[in-house]
Amino acid sequence: MMCGFCALEFREEEGIVGCVHCPVSCGKNMIKCPRCNYENPPELKLFKKIAKALKTVKSEW
Numbered sequence: 838m839m840c841g842f843c844a845l846e847f848r849e850e851e852g853i854v855g856c857v858h859c860p861v862s863c864g865k866n867m868i869k870c871p872r873c874n875y876e877n878p879p880e881l882k883l884f885k886k887i888a889k890a891l892k893t894v895k896s897e898w
């Protein structure tokens with residue numbers, strides 16, 4: 838995946854997963870960038886999928 842802040846590409850396993858310092862475990866599956874610590878929401882994947890789908894739809898038209 839790619840960090841939405843510094844554009845560093847890293848594997849999800851390499852990122853810091855979850856709210857480690859969250860006092861109330863809020864259950865968010867944020868994946869923190871190992872370089873800048875930016876919390877990347879997992880929804881980014883979905884957006885990519887939607888963008889791809891839209892592109893394929895457009896090219897088919």
Ligand SMILES: [Zn+2]
Nearest residue numbers: 840843870873
């Ligand atoms: Zn980053």
